[in-house]
Amino acid sequence: MTCDGCAKDVSGALYKLDGITKVEANHKDQLVRIEGTGAAVSILETYHQRKEERDQVPDHEKSREVRGLARMVEVSKTVTLVDLTLRGVAPGTYRATIREYGDLKDGASSTGPVWKGDLTAPSPELKGAVRGELGTVEIGPDGRGSIFLDRPFQVWEVIGHAFAVSAQAETTTTGGGGGGAQGLQNDENTVVGVIARSAGMWDNDKTVCSCTGKTLWEERKDEVKKGMI
Template sequence: MAALNVVKTPFQTLFAVPMTCDHCVSTISEALYRLGGISKVDANLKDQLVAVEGTAAPSAIVSAIEATGRDAILRGSGASNSAAVCILETYHRNEKGGEALVPASDPEAATGGSGASDREVRGLARMVQVSPTTTLVDLTLRGVAPGLYSASIREYGDLKFGATSTGPVWAGGSGTGQPRGILGTIQIGEDGRGAVFLDHPFQVWEVIGHAMVVSRQAEGIAGAGLTNDENTVVGVIARSAGMWDNDKTVCSCTGKTLWEERKDEVRKGMI
């Protein structure tokens, strides 16, 4: 599932990777240099960190590290306040009653009788701003039906009713007939997986708190009549750590290590 790479501006990313010896360091470094678009790899055995510079998608870097038999967690991208993330989930009506919808990650989705067994995390979008006019978007999906999907940023961050309450495509004060929230398309293969890596003319701070929707529904881009189905995924764009902003190894809320948290998220469907 290699991401289509149309990005030309290099940037830095930092990953936590379990390494036990110098052989681990060399194996990971060699795997990453074989990946197109990598200009520098700095693997630190003591701190269990791998810093990467280049134009390769973070999702492609994670896949390359995982192919060596090791896990990888993205710890930061770009400069402070220049990165964002959006977890994309399916939304369906809560069969226990009430009007609000429940996402896959909500504790209620795991309760008996909630009708939430088909709610899953099915996508992830990572963003990093590399200039005052350019933000890179690394979008991956899995577990959805094959076909061509459209990705868009919406006017609102209201997920009370899933995709239907996110509003029209974000105009972004463009002053033209083309909303700035139209990101592009992603092709999903027969295996239910797809990825795309592209750049877009907005700054990260402009889209924080907005929803992102990825859907096969043509009306999703036209701005009318989105519905919730098993192949429409939605999430709210939130800030994420810059290159050296995140040194957490244990969660202060749960007491779990970052690797224990990683296992929990993978069980929920996290990419």
């Protein structure tokens, strides 16, 4: 933002989103404060995924494009909020899960069963529960859907684990002992990534990338061309 006009344009675009109740845009401080009840990712979508930028992504890199965003905020030692939004997948009911492993070398199929979290469970009653089962999200005809929920784990417990969203019923593998762990198979509508720690609010207040000297918006355009955003 370079002037008050920019700040007004940003505020106007954000007020069009569902659930936004208050926007304060300050071009001098380069800050936008937002209050509301909508999914956090909808704010990013006012800037991201413009059609002309999507057209720049080569076909062979389309499989790497981002099709969802999950944000986790730990509010206590027993409760973490999960804000999940998906886009660009087929309509239907999808299951969101945290997986036992963070191994993506073979895609979703190498992430293992759903994470149980017995080793780090803070209380006896949580041992034996499958804490990695997050819930379901309904994807509409436009290929978009979102959920906001809370689950009994701390963020540090799941960092490095895979986060998967899939419409498939998990298959059961068999081994020498009979029944085996359940797992996902790769398909075009299964979305998977690895959970990583992010900075807290205002903890990463930079506008220029120290690696290249480019602004974050310039860096973003480079990543869009690579199919990474």
